[in-house]
Amino acid sequence: MKSEGHFYASRNYVLNNPVHHGYCAKRTDWPFSNATEYLESVGREQAFRFWQSYPLHDYGKDWDPATL
Numbered sequence: 001m002k003s004e005g006h007f008y009a010s011r012n013y014v015l016n017n018p019v020h021h022g023y024c025a026k027r028t029d030w031p032f033s034n035a036t037e038y039l040e041s042v043g044r045e046q047a048f049r050f051w052q053s054y055p056l057h058d059y060g061k062d063w064d065p066a067t068l
Helices: 004-020 035-042 044-053
Strands: none
Touching: 004 035, 004 044, 035 044
């Protein structure tokens, strides 16, 4: 991790990856994700703040095989 922001952006990427690739409609629908536990631990409002503060944009574009 390069910074705190990089950590939060990476976490957002991992939690959103199944949705991004079309495996499920919501992060909490993916059975192999801890998205439900994450939302329960930080709360939906805080999770939304992290999502807004550290958006994905093109995160993973140059190293995610699905975006090449």
